[in-house]
Each structure stands twice: as structure tokens, then as C-alpha cells.
Amino acid sequence: MKKAILLDISRYRVPIVSRMKDMITNLASYGFNEIFFNIENSLEIKSFPFIGSEMDSYTQDEMRDIIDHAKGFGVEIVPIYQSCGHMFHSLKWDSLSYLSESESLWSVAPNIDSLDFFDKVYSEIATIFDSEYIHVGGDEVYDFMEGRSKDLYPNRDKYEVYLEYILKLRDILKSYGKKLMIWGDIIQNRPELIKRLPKDVIVLYWMYDFDEIPKVYSEIEGRFYISPGLQTWKSEFFRFSYMKKNLKLKSLECKTNNPMGFLLTDWGDGGHIHSPVVTEFLAKYALEYFMGNRINLSPKLKEIISLLDSIHNPDFMNSSLLLDKDEFLTRLLYFEYPISGEGYSTQSIGQLNRFLDISDSLENLDLSDFEEELRNYFTLVISRTEVIRAKIKIHLKFRQGERITDLYIADLIRVSRLSHLNLTKEWLSSSKPMGLFYHNHFHNELEKGISEDFKFYKEGKIKPRFFYDREGCYNLFSVGNRDALHALWERFV
Template identity: 30%
Template structure:
């Protein structure tokens, strides 16, 4: 029996339960509206899988011995459930509706595998982490259409996740106070936020507002009317890669910076029912290098950062909310952690397999500040993911957080440099993170591929799950390990003229031709596996097309890598023929990317996603 997450206790017996046409779904009068919605979920599953309609009835007490019976038991924890399949009945025992909902999600997986003849069993189950969530980046070009967001929420619900954050920076929200900044885009609207919130709540998921409020303000600060609020209005040179960048951090000593954030909050926060907001405040690279330099020299950079954070906390309180924030900057000043208010949540993030979650978690546990661990899916800047890194990163976060009293587990999924990865690339990370946050010991070795085949892609040939995991491991054949991405992905976003990767202190000479050819061979073998899949899910043709283009991206990155190495060595054979092939190939990638983007996402942001690919195409023409 495949159950994800694996329940804490499971006993299976030799007897069977057989569905009877005269069966009923029985709920009681308590929490009638919520319980009716939950009962309709199992009614829909039975109708879809077994082509049978079973009516829902309300009874105040257990008066029937057959059918599917919901039984409330106050002694259970709020998300705990007991699922009992007897020869004549199915009982779902719960304290709060969330527990009943999770019992139904487990029953759905059992019915998907066994149909109408179910093994008799007892499951008693509850989660390790109080909060189990996903943060989805909707600000790096790609804002999903509403139907895609609802699809993701349903996917989360089946995995018993209970928090969703949609990451907002720049102009991915339709601010009524600033219509000029988003007029040429297709942002999330105020009504849509309320619709997403409502959809989440019905599935026991909390939609938490997420709005960066200090760093990552580049889109705003590049504009003439806001540029004066930047710490460094003319931009700054990043010490990591020596590349000059646009301004990205607010000036914390100018009261008008706080007033700008306040206007954004006035527009944004009323549409969320959650009492929490993630204010971001990560990667404030310029802090102390511009207008706040003197203050930082006098008080210390960490103190200036903390003072602005505390002002944001006051602003959040005025809206009746509580604050959570990314912990990377405050971690640089551990002596200041004790000065944080005890009613906030710190978000400890790190995306590499060796990130020191154990050290950081001990630090936050000692301080008494509530915190989440925030690993990631490793999907971004990789085209097809980094499977092994993802699994180790997610597991280390889960085990360190559990051992050191973290209250939440937030699995992050970022974009960046075009947001070229398609949604299903993130699914293995979503599945594994959800399972680990439910019970890390029981779920360390779950079969991610089987779950994807059975519950997501409905692949009758059991190909897709393992295909995605394997495709996400092409990076293991690269010459060197790349931080936060893969070489093949970064090759496609290099500074063309100087052969240098953006965002990293590495260049093309770190690659070897034989390793690139090894990647090509590996991906060719996987392409043949993709053709053997037999998906029967609703959007199977779309998923197939997305992975065909994913493979095109990787192949083209390999070809470009070999071209650039040959250019360095001034040994290009059949240059004209090669460049014409590359022009044709990237033309296909661009057209397919446009078509696939529109199938799932809003049109706004597509041009930004295509920008680097179009530059590459122009570059090939220039070489001709």
C-alpha cells in the first residue's frame, strides 16, 4: 500500500470491505457546513473511481453500521484522525474538521489503489510540524492563471499541507494606489486574492500574505518616482561576482521608505484573512553602503537592520497582523537575536544540501524565538531541478527543525533568470517536503516516483515519476558543483561578451567538453524514456510537451557550452552550419516556451522570460 505521507500507525487485516450500492456517507450536525464539504470530497472520489453515487446524510449520533461514517471525538488533536475500515463500514474519527479532511485524503489514496474492495485496516495519524507549507514565487516573471493556482492548492491538500504563501515583490499585485506601475502587466488582483483565500480555507490551508519590504525592491527603485528611496540610487557592485546591479534595498533611515511600504500594506493586507504576513527583508546587500553608511558605522549594520525591522513590526501590528521574516541577515548578528520580539516568526532558509540547519536551528531554539525551517525544491536556475540536492536539503531541514522545536516547515519554490522550469519540475520536492514535514522518520525513504505515477500523472506505464527524478540529476555529471543552480542553466544566462556567468564567480572554463557530452548522452536516454510514458491525467499532453521543451533547453545549454569552450580555444569546426543549427533550435525553444507559458500562466512576464533567449539568438546571428 502506497500512502504519502506515510501514517504514524498502520495495521492491515486479512478481511475486506466491499462497497454496497445502498451505502451512505454519514456526518453529524456539528460543523455542518465544513463537514458537508469534506463529505462531498469523498463522494466525488467514489464517483470518479467507482462510478457510484453515495448520498450524504446528517445524523446526530452513530445509528448506522454500514457506509462511511464520520465520528467526532474531542480527545484527539486538531489535525489527528483515525481511519478504520471494517468489513461493513468505514469510520473516520476526528476532533476538528481538519482531521476529518486528512482522513478523507488518506482514504482517497487507498481507493485509488484498491477500487471498491478495500483491505480492512486501522490508521492513527497526526503531524510532526504544526505548519507545513509551500511558498511559490509569483514575482520572477511567472504568475500562474487562477486555474493553475487552484490545481496547486488541490495538490497541496492531498498531501496534507496547511499553509500557502505567494511571494510578492515588484509588481505582481495590482496595487490600487499605484496603477501606473502594473498597467502593462497581469498581476494578481484584490478579488483574486479573496478567491484564493476562500479556496484555501475550504481545504484547511492558510493563505499567508508574503510581501518583501526592505531588500528585493529593484522594480520599484529603478523607477524615477521611487529611486530617491534607495540606499544606493545609482546601484551597486556586487562583491560576489563584481557585476554592477540596479538598486534593490530601501534606505532604512528615511521615514518615506516606511511610508511607501505602509501604502503597499494598505492596498495588500485587507484581502487576507490570515493574521500573519511574511515581510521578507532578506538579502539587503547595499545596507551600509549608501545613505545609511554613517548610521551603520555609528551603531553597527545589524542594529540599523533591526531598527527598521522593528518599525515594520509596528506597521504590521497596525493592520492587526503578526510578522514573519527571512532570517539570513539577523543570523549574521546572533547577538541581536534576543532583541527580536517574541511574537514574530523567523524563517531559517537555505537551499544547498550542506546548509547548516542544525547549527541555525539550535541558535533559534536557544533564543526562544519561534521559527520555521525553509528549504527548497531546487527547481530554479536548473531547468529540470537538482534531485539529490533537493532530497538532502529537505531532509536536513526536517530533521534539524524537529530536533530543535521548529514550529513550521515552509518549502520554497523560486524562479529567477527567466523562471524557465515548468511546474511539474517542482512536484518531487513538493511531495517529499510534505511527507517529511508530516513525519520525518516515517517518510525519509518514501517512493516519490510511485506517488507521482499513481496520484498525479496516472501513468499506466509507471515512467514519469522516475523520469522526472532522473532528469533532475543531470547536474551530477557537471564538472563542478554549482551553487544554487546548474552550469547548463547558467550557460544560457551568461554575459555573452565576457563569457561570464551572472550571479556567480565562475566562468565557462570550469566546464569540460567530455562532461558536457556525458550530459547530452544521459539526457538522450531519458528522452526515449519520456516517449514510453502513458499518462492519463487531465493535462497529460501539456506535461509531455513541457518536458520535451525542458530537454530542448538542456540540450541547447550543452551545445552552447561546447561552442563557448571552442571559441576560447579558437577551434570551431563547421562554424556556419553549427550556428544555423543553434539558431533553428533556439527558435523552436522560444516558440514552444511561449505556447506552454500561456497554457498555465498570465501573459505578463513572458517577454522578460524570453529576453535572454532572444539575446542568445541575436548573438548567434552576430557570430555568423
């Protein structure tokens, strides 16, 4: 059985080559024999050199060096190059926006122009990766057939068009001696279509919650993987207890459905705040757990994980504001306005005080026994927790009618800058630097939000607001050319 892990190198964190090699060495020692690289804009494509220029993508020679290293440990590297949805980091460039299905720049239109684009991309990827497979993504195509394709395919079923498009991608890959892999979340909606896939196509079923695997997978003769999640994305601290529940269900499904392998996914949505050492720790733990082996954590490690898990995944707080939002609760609270923010105003005073009580013990944690990289990660999480604590204290003063002075705001900005400094130090020790522009942007927005909130408070103009509704919050994504993005980076430096 294939024992695989997905490393997301497309959400701004691109590990430096030496750290990536170390990670591959460690993952191989745990028992992994396949590593999937999720590549949206993190690999040099010479036909389109601007793709990935904003985040220090790997050069083709660097990737070949990494692949050669992996081969020495018996590990196969499989590329995931999104070829339908998740295409924003290509479509955001002015010269490629014509490929988009809609103004959201999320999916490509399933037409000859898109196929020509991927033909050029695949022609380069096929010469870099030794794997017989290229994973074309194909998941979460929210706007598929919702824009220009409506006129291209009038009165056509969108799932039929989707299947035809995927099969055309397969033909392109076949011309370069490669086979196709695809996520299953779209095509599994029509079981009769998934059965029509050629036998050389591999489908990867993913589910990071607790829904059971659709019956159709048991009918395609093992040509699929089961893919649980390490629960790191869009959060301040990984969701450890939740991960174990997801792994338990998916490991049982592996035993009863006989897939060709499983793929543990370490997604980095939200800027991939978690360092490579976290990926290694969770991968080792999850693999053993998935294989039914007992894991004994040291008492100190168990203590800190349990504490941070309870703080950052609190079941006692109101999460109603998270409906249709991208972040998990404490990530939202980290950026939220401290005085007027709805993330705080929708919590009761009792809930906020309970958060403070539980997180009080962070001050007394002894991290000296942990190796440096893991110690730096825990220090980062604790410092980001301190930002939330400082905001809660200010918000409680406001709710209780106490006066908020400049000193409270100055201290909050000091704490937030210390937190950002910890992130910067950790990041530069393991990853290429330009991905930090994402976090620099949001840190600047955080400070602006704090200052604006205090200004409105002093003027008596406080009303409920939500940080992610800020004009300019996502402006970094709207830059349409390479020079503008580099100018943005230089300004942050």
C-alpha cells in the same frame, strides 16, 4: 505543526487564477495547511498602480477570490511583501527610486520615507489577506547601511539599525491588526538581537544547503519555522538529489528544535521556467519525504528524473565559471556563446563528449504515459537540452579545427526557436502572458549572441567571451517607466 509551502509569484510567472486555484486544491489534498505568496511586484497596489504593471500582476479582487478558494480547503494564505531588500521591482520606477539605499536599487533606506511607503502598502494588503501575519522579507540586504544611511546613522552598528527598522515595520502592521514575520538570515548574525524580538514576531530560518541551524533558534521558544528548498531556481531542471539531501537534514532539525512549522520554498529566480505541475510534484514528494514517509515513483518517472538530474546537475563538468554567478551550469550553457563562450572553453573535450553521451538517450524517451502538463514540461526541458547539445557540437568542431558553416548556425537557431516555442506554449497554458517578456528578451539576446559569435569566427576575431557580460543583456531591467515597459512588450509580441 504548520505545513507550509512558498509559491514565488514575483519572478515573472503569475499563474492564471484558475490554475492557481487548482494548485491550491492539490496542495491542500497533499496535507499543506499554509501557503506563502512571495509578492514583490505581482499584486495590484492601488496607491502605486505602476508596480507590477509589467507582469500581469493579480488584481486585488483576483487575490481575494484566490484566498476565498483556499479557505474552503482549510488553507491560510500568508503574504510576503519585501520591505527592506529585494526591492528592485519597486525602486526601478523613477517615482520611487528616491527610497533606495544605493544605486543598485536593491534595498530601501531605513528612513521615514520608506516607512511611509510601506504604511500605504500595508494598509491595502491588510484588507486583502485574512492571515494575522504579514511576512516583511528582510533577507539578503546586501547594501544595507552602505549608501545614504551611512550619513543618517553615523557610528551606529548596522544590525542594531536593522532591528530598529524591523520593529518600526512591526508597529505599522500592528496598527492594521497584523503581526510580523521575517526571514532570519540577517538578524541571526547577532544572536543577542534575535532574542530581543517581541514574542509576537515569527522568524523563518532558511538554509538550502547543509549548514546546521544556529543554536539561537532553540532559545526563542519555538517562534520560528525551518525552511528547506525545492531547488528549482536558476536552473534548467530541478536539482532532485540535492533537494533530498537538504530535506533530510532539515527534517532532522525539525525533530530536534521543535519549530512551530516548516516552510518548503519554491523560488523562481531566473524567470521561473518550471511550470506549476513541477511545483505540485515536488511539493507532494518533499512533504512526504520531510514527514519521513516512503515515496514510490513509477519506474518511468524515476528514470526520466534521474536522467535529467544527471544531465543538468553534472558533477563531472567544470563549474569554476559559476563562482559569483547567478545561474547553475546548464542554464549558463544554454545561453553561452557556442564558439567563443568561456562556459564551453573551460570544459575539456572529454567533459563535453561525456555530456553528449549521457544526453544521447533523451531521443529515445517515451513520454506518452505522462499527463499532458507534465509531458509538456519534460518536452520543454529536453528541447532546451538539445540547444546545449547543438552548441557543444559546434564548439567541439571549433576546438578540433573543423570548419563551421552557415548550416550549423542555422540549425542551432532553429533548435533554439523550437525550444522557446515550447516554453511559450507551456507558459500560456498555465500563466499570465506578460511575464514572457523576460524570456523573450533573453531569447533575442541568445540569437544575437549566436550570430555575433559566428560573425567574429568568420572574421578570425575569436577570443574568450562570456554571455552574461554582453552589453544590453540586462537592459530590460533598466526601463524606468510603465509606457517604456509596455512598448518593450509590444515589440516582442
